Amino acid sequence: MVGMSLLRTAAAFTARLNPLKRTCQSSNLLSRTVVRSEQVVVRYGSHGKRMFIIKPTDFYDRRFLHLLKYYILLAGIPVAALVTFVNIFIGESELAEIPEGYEPEHWEYYKHPITRWIARTFYDSPVKDYEKMMALIQMEAEKAEMRQLQLEVRRHMREKGDGPWFQIQTLDKNLIDHSPKSSPDN
Amino acid sequence: MPKDHDKDVYPEPPSRTPVEDRQSSLPNPALILSKLFYYSVDLPVTAFRDIVEGIQSGKRSHYYHQKFRRVPELTQCQEGDYVCYYEAEMQWRRDYKVDQEIVKVIQERLRACQQREGPSYRQNCYKELQQFEQVSKAFQSRYGDLGAYASARKCLMKQKERMMAEQQQA
Numbered sequence: 488m489v490g491m492s493l494l495r496t497a498a499a500f501t502a503r504l505n506p507l508k509r510t511c512q513s514s515n516l517l518s519r520t521v522v523r524s525e526q527v528v529v530r531y532g533s534h535g536k537r538m539f540i541i542k543p544t545d546f547y548d549r550r551f552l553h554l555l556k557y558y559i560l561l562a563g564i565p566v567a568a569l570v571t572f573v574n575i576f577i578g579e580s581e582l583a584e585i586p587e588g589y590e591p592e593h594w595e596y597y598k599h600p601i602t603r604w605i606a607r608t609f610y611d612s613p614v615k616d617y618e619k620m621m622a623l624i625q626m627e628a629e630k631a632e633m634r635q636l637q638l639e640v641r642r643h644m645r646e647k648g649d650g651p652w653f654q655i656q657t658l659d660k661n662l663i664d665h666s667p668k669s670s671p672d673n
Numbered sequence: 674m675p676k677d678h679d680k681d682v683y684p685e686p687p688s689r690t691p692v693e694d695r696q697s698s699l700p701n702p703a704l705i706l707s708k709l710f711y712y713s714v715d716l717p718v719t720a721f722r723d724i725v726e727g728i729q730s731g732k733r734s735h736y737y738h739q740k741f742r743r744v745p746e747l748t749q750c751q752e753g754d755y756v757c758y759y760e761a762e763m764q765w766r767r768d769y770k771v772d773q774e775i776v777k778v779i780q781e782r783l784r785a786c787q788q789r790e791g792p793s794y795r796q797n798c799y800k801e802l803q804q805f806e807q808v809s810k811a812f813q814s815r816y817g818d819l820g821a822y823a824s825a826r827k828c829l830m831k832q833k834e835r836m837m838a839e840q841q842q843a
Contacts, residue, residue, distance in 0.1 A: 575725055583735035591737045598736050617763070621756050628755045 573600055683785050741767060747825045765825035772812060779808045 577600045585591060593612030594603045611619075644650035695701070744764050750757035783805045786798035795802070814835065819827050 576728060578725070578729040578733070580734045580736040583737060585737045585740070595734075595736055596739050600734075603734075603736075621759060624755045624759050628753075 570601070682782060684789075686789060747829055762825045765828065769816060769823065772816065776808055776812050779805050 579598050579600065580595075580603070582598075592607075593610075593614065594606040597603045597606055640650075641652065644652040648654075741764070744760040745757060746764070747758065747761040750761055779801075783798065783801045786801045787794040790797040815832070816823065816828065817831075819831065
């Protein structure tokens with residue numbers, strides 16, 4: 488009796504260790520019962536046996552990838568369609584010699600139509616940018632020259648003292664009241 | 674279709690296709706493969722290109738290469754004339770870009786020559802080799818170690834150093 492219970496627990500333990508390799512169930516061998524075979528679920532069709540596969544959740548990963556694809560394609564597909572239609576229906580420009588007496592506009596120096604549109608709509612012409620930069624440089628140069636001159640003039644006026652700067656105004660002589668000085672020992 | 678390359682600058686060696694003298698009755702695999710390539714790749718691509726050019730036929734716009742006037746260089750500017758400095762600097766930068774492209778073109782020619790000639794390139798491409806050596810030496814001596822913040826002043830100073838070194842040698 489004790490041996491049978493020991494054997495039963497050992498069989499149960501081995502069954503737990505390796506559930507796939509249960510060739511002969513201990514319940515059949517030792518207790519002389521028969522497994523009822525009509526209970527097996529048989530639904531083959533083309534899928535095989537239905538399994539409940541236990542694995543960690545992939546909900547968050549799949550949700551992330553779905554949202555990534557969605558947001559990328561939300562802007563990506565219109566942009567790709569736009570670029571495709573521009574390339575097919577408008578097409579790139581051809582290189583040509585500058586005709587005599589003609590000054591091309593600043594966007595006519597680019598090849599692709601979208602670049603030309605950006606240069607025409609948003610950007611100033613490079614000539615204008617050049618002139619703006621030269622104007623800034625000229626203003627800064629004039630300011631620097633003015634400052635240098637001012638320092639030079641300061642130096643001269645301090646040294647010689649005959650200029651309008653560095654003169655401390657004193658009171659007018661006529662405002663001095665000489666009446667207390669007329670009688671000594673007052 | 675876009676223009677082909679210049680045949681004088683990149684000459685192709687004369688083709689040595691042998692006269693065909695077929696002895697076997699098996700089909701020629703080279704012919705089969707070339708026909709396959711033609712029907713599967715070349716014909717659809719050319720047809721698509723023709724359709725697209727048909728759509729775009731009337732309204733081709735043109736683009737031009739900008740021509741810049743020459744302005745006085747850094748050596749011809751008065752001292753303190755910052756506007757003149759700026760124009761000279763911009764001109765020097767444009768010239769730097771042009772020189773870089775020149776070196777690239779010469780390099781490309783040498784590479785094409787080497788590819789054509791194969792193992793005997795040192796002998797057959799002697800002109801291209803000499804041209805490349807001369808151009809790259811000149812580029813190195815003028816613009817060589819100026820670095821990323823190169824400017825017209827630094828190039829001028831480098832030229833001064835070069836002239837001083839030459840004078841000391843002479």
